[in-house]
Amino acid sequence: xxxxxxxxxxxxxxxxxxxxxxxxxxxxxxxxxxxxxxxxxxxxxxxxxxxxxxxxxxxxxxxxxxxxxxxxxxxxxxxxxxxxxxx
Amino acid sequence: xxxxxxxxxxxxxxxxxxxxxxxxxxxxxxxxxxxxxxxxxxxxxxxxxxxxxxxxxxxxxxxxxxxxxxxxxxxxxxxxxxxxxxxxxxxxxxxxxxxxxxxxxxxxxxxxxxxxxxxxxxxxxxxxxxxxxxxxxxxxxxxxxxxxxxxxxxxxxxxxxxxxxxxxxxxxxxxxxxxxxxxxxxxxxxxxxxxxxxxxxxxxxxxxxxxxxxxxxxxxxxxxxxxxxxxxxxxxxxxxxxxxxxxxxxxxxxxxxxxxxxxxxxxxxxxxxxxxxxxxxxxxxxxxxxxxxxxxxxxxxxxxxxxxxxxxxxxxxxxxxxxxxxxxxxxxxxxxxxxxxxxxxxxxxxxxxxxxxxxxxxxxxxxxxxxxxxxxxxxxxxxxxxxxxxxxxxxxxxxxxxxxxxxxxxxxxxxxxxxxxxxxxxxxxxxxxxxxxxxxxx
Numbered sequence: 001x002x003x004x005x006x007x008x009x010x011x012x013x014x015x016x017x018x019x020x021x022x023x024x025x026x027x028x029x030x031x032x033x034x035x036x037x038x039x040x041x042x043x044x045x046x047x048x049x050x051x052x053x054x055x056x057x058x059x060x061x062x063x064x065x066x067x068x069x070x071x072x073x074x075x076x077x078x079x080x081x082x083x084x085x086x087x
Numbered sequence: 088x089x090x091x092x093x094x095x096x097x098x099x100x101x102x103x104x105x106x107x108x109x110x111x112x113x114x115x116x117x118x119x120x121x122x123x124x125x126x127x128x129x130x131x132x133x134x135x136x137x138x139x140x141x142x143x144x145x146x147x148x149x150x151x152x153x154x155x156x157x158x159x160x161x162x163x164x165x166x167x168x169x170x171x172x173x174x175x176x177x178x179x180x181x182x183x184x185x186x187x188x189x190x191x192x193x194x195x196x197x198x199x200x201x202x203x204x205x206x207x208x209x210x211x212x213x214x215x216x217x218x219x220x221x222x223x224x225x226x227x228x229x230x231x232x233x234x235x236x237x238x239x240x241x242x243x244x245x246x247x248x249x250x251x252x253x254x255x256x257x258x259x260x261x262x263x264x265x266x267x268x269x270x271x272x273x274x275x276x277x278x279x280x281x282x283x284x285x286x287x288x289x290x291x292x293x294x295x296x297x298x299x300x301x302x303x304x305x306x307x308x309x310x311x312x313x314x315x316x317x318x319x320x321x322x323x324x325x326x327x328x329x330x331x332x333x334x335x336x337x338x339x340x341x342x343x344x345x346x347x348x349x350x351x352x353x354x355x356x357x358x359x360x361x362x363x364x365x366x367x368x369x370x371x372x373x374x375x376x377x378x379x380x381x382x383x384x385x386x387x388x389x390x391x392x393x394x395x396x397x398x399x400x401x402x403x404x405x406x407x408x409x410x411x412x413x414x415x416x417x418x419x420x421x422x423x424x425x426x427x428x429x430x431x432x433x434x435x436x437x438x439x440x441x442x443x444x445x446x447x448x449x450x451x452x453x454x455x456x457x458x459x460x461x462x463x464x465x466x467x468x469x470x471x472x473x474x475x476x477x478x479x480x481x482x483x484x485x486x487x488x489x490x491x492x493x494x495x496x497x498x499x500x501x502x503x504x505x506x507x508x509x510x511x512x513x514x515x516x517x518x519x520x521x522x523x524x525x526x527x528x529x
Contacts, residue, residue, distance in 0.1 A: 038283055038310050044302050044439055048470040049510045056511070063469030069331030071308035 033076030090154030098270025107143040108277035120147035136160040136180035249294035298322035302439035324348035325440035366427035436465035477509035
C-alpha cells in the first residue's frame with residue numbers, strides 16, 4: 001500500500017517528466033489539488049503516456065482495471081483515484 | 088445536381104450561419120463571397136486543392152468551386168510542403184492557400200480537352216489520416232458525403248452545431264455539410280483557443296449538437312466547463328466507441344441523444360447506432376441501416392453502399408471488390424444480439440483517431456544504430472483507445488538500458504509523429520520471426 005502522499009509525489013514527478021518531454025517550451029505547471037488537469041497543457045496523448053508511466057512505476061493502471069469509466073478533472077481527483085484504486 | 092450553392096439557397100437567408108471566432112458569415116454573405124470568387128477566378132478550369140487553417144476563409148472557396156470545378160481537394164494545413172507537392176501531382180491539383188489566392192491565375196493548370204467537357208458533380212477528394220508517407224486520395228461526391236445527413240430539422244428546432252474537428256477531415260466535413268444542408272448554425276471556436284476556451288466559446292454560443300472522437304469526448308469529460316454545455320445531441324466518430332465512454336456521456340448529459348457513427352474513409356459514410364450501446368445490433372446484417380449493406384467475412388466487417396469510392400486516385404489499389412464490397416479491416420465478435428468491435432485484421436493501431444502502421448515505426452527503430460530487431464504493437468488505453476508500444480533486440484548488451492531507451496526515444500522524435508512514438512520500449516532477448524520472415528504480431 002502506498003500512502004496518499006507517496007502516490008501524490010510519484011504522480012507529480014511523473015507528470016512533470018512527461019510534461020518536460022512533451023512540452024519543452026512551456027512552463028512546468030504548478031500542481032495543486034484544485035489544478036484543472038486540462039489546463040496543465042498536457043494533451044490526451046500526454047495523459048495516456050502519463051498513465052503508462054505510472055503503471056510502470058506503481059504497478060497498476062486504475063483506468064484499465066475500473067469497471068466504470070472515470071474522468072478526473074483536477075489533479076487532486078487524479079491522485080485520489082490512484083490512491084483509492086490500489087490493488 | 089446537388090451543390091453547396093444550391094443547398095445554401097434552399098435553406099433561405101435565415102438558414103445556415105457560421106460563427107468562427109469573432110467573424111460571423113451569414114447565408115447571404117457566404118453566397119455573395121462565393122459569387123465574387125467565381126467572377127474573379129476561372130474556377131471551372133482548374134482543380135483547387137485547399138489547404139486552409141481557417142474555415143471562414145475556406146468556406147466561400149468551397150461554395151464557389153463545388154459545381155464548377157471537376158475536382159476539389161482538401162488537405163490539412165499541417166502536412167509538409169513536400170507532401171502537398173506530392174498531393175498536387177497525384178490529383179492534378181492547383182494548390183490554394185490563404186493569402187496566395189491572387190497569385191494563381193497566371194499559374195492555373197490548363198486541364199486537357201477531355202476534362203473541360205466533363206459534366207456532372209464535382210469530385211470531392213479527401214486525404215486519409217496517415218501522416219507518415221503520402222496520404223491517400225479518396226474520391227467522394229457531395230451526394231455521397233451527404234448521404235446520412237438530414238436536410239430538415241425535426242420539430243422546427245434549429246440545431247446549433249459545434250465544430251471541434253478540422254473541417255478538412257472526414258468527420259469535420261460531415262459536421263460542416265450537415266449544418267449547411269439543414270440550414271443550421273455552426274459554431275467554430277477560434278483556431279488557437281485551448282480546449283477549455285473552446286468549450287467556453289461553445290457554451291456562450293449555445294451549442295446543442297456536438298460531434299467528436301471518443302478520445303476527444305473523454306477529454307471533454309475531464310473539463311469542468313463541459314458541465315455547462317446544454318447538449319441535445321452527441322455524436323461519436325473516428326474511432327470505435329467503447330461502452331465506458333458511452334455510459335459516462337449519458338450520465339453527464341442525460342437528456343442528449345447519443346449517436347455513435349461507424350465509418351471508414353474508404354467506404355464513404357457508414358452507419359450510426361443510437362441505442363447507447365457499444366457495437367451494433369446483429370439485426371443490422373439482415374435489416375441494414377439506410378443505404379448500407381453489411382456482411383461479416385473472416386470475422387471482419389464488410390460494407391457496400393450504392394456509391395462506392397472505387398479506387399484511390401493515382402493508385403491501382405482497388406478499394407472495393409468486383410461486387411462493390413469494401414473490407415473495413417475491423418474485426419467483430421458476436422455477443423448475444425450484438426456485434427462488438429474487437430480489433431483489426433491488419434496491424435493498424437488507432438491512436439485517438441490517427442492510424443499508425445507498425446511496420447513504419449519498426450523501420451524507424453531499426454534504422455537507429457545498435458538495434459537488431461524491433462516489434463511494434465498496440466496497447467489499450469483508457470484515454471486514446473490505443474497506444475504504440477515496442478520491443479527491441481540489441482546488437483550487443485548495454486550497461487544502462489534505461490539511458491539507451493531514453494536516447495533512442497529522443498532520436499525517434501526526428502522521424503515519427505507524436506502519435507507514432509512508442510510510449511513504452513522494452514529491451515528483450517529475442518523477437519519471434521515467422522516463416523515468411525516477418526515479425527510475429529499478436
